[in-house]
Amino acid sequence: MMMRSAAPLAIVAAATAALTATVVFAANWSDQDVDPEGDYPEVPVAYSEGGRYFTEDDIPTFNIAEDGTVDWLTFNGFRRYHAECHVCHGPDGEGSTYAPKIKNSAIHMGYYDFYDVVVNGRAVGNSVMPHFGDNRNVMCYLDDIYVYLKARAVDAVPRGRPAKKEAKSDMIREEEDGCMG
Numbered sequence: 432m433m434m435r436s437a438a439p440l441a442i443v444a445a446a447t448a449a450l451t452a453t454v455v456f457a458a459n460w461s462d463q464d465v466d467p468e469g470d471y472p473e474v475p476v477a478y479s480e481g482g483r484y485f486t487e488d489d490i491p492t493f494n495i496a497e498d499g500t501v502d503w504l505t506f507n508g509f510r511r512y513h514a515e516c517h518v519c520h521g522p523d524g525e526g527s528t529y530a531p532k533i534k535n536s537a538i539h540m541g542y543y544d545f546y547d548v549v550v551n552g553r554a555v556g557n558s559v560m561p562h563f564g565d566n567r568n569v570m571c572y573l574d575d576i577y578v579y580l581k582a583r584a585v586d587a588v589p590r591g592r593p594a595k596k597e598a599k600s601d602m603i604r605e606e607e608d609g610c611m612g
């Protein structure tokens with residue numbers, strides 16, 4: 432009698448465990464450490480164009496000169512991040528009790544998935560990432576935020592406001608004007 436009633440419960444417990452595992456997996460890019468010396472394909476600069484830097488897979492990335500001068504996007508990403516994301520994700524992408532440590536996510540989840548979450552948002556129960564797809568103050572600068580977070584993840588820039596930056600290029604200025612309308 433005990434055995435017969437216990438069996439369905441065990442099935443429910445197993446199903447619940449599987450569901451929990453899936454949910455945790457969806458959010459755990461941020462829990463995976465980033466090794467500053469690590470070999471991440473989305474980090475090294477392969478070429479630059481008009482003040483923007485790209486990997487060999489054409490993914491935007493940061494560029495830090497020997498003297499610590501950061502590229503314009505990284506500098507601007509610092510500002511934009513602290514205007515739009517920091518309230519939930521904590522200073523410098525470090526995470527908070529409410530929202531994940533997205534400097535790690537920027538390295539682990541990949542550019543396109545990162546974009547997708549910011550454009551469309553995501554909700555897991557009460558844990559809600561808003562969608563920003565219609566917010567130009569985010570969308571026009573999402574590459575900036577993304578490269579800044581990657582630079583933080585591998586400790587290429589210290590916490591806080593970068594001290595020295597490249598000038599904003601004409602191309603970046605034109606693209607910004609076009610995007611902001």
Ligand code: HEC
Binds near residue numbers: 512515530531548563
């Ligand atoms: C109102 C609070 C809030 C704001 C503002 C916010 N986020 Fe989030 N974000 C969250 C929460 C909460 C989650 C976790 C959602 C979940 O559990 O799936 C999240 C998740 C994410 C993820 C997925 C991380 C991962 O490892 O799966 C990314 C990427 C992200 N946010 C980027 C951003 C960026 C970029 C900004 C600023 C433009 C931003 N967020 C602003 C609350 C916020």
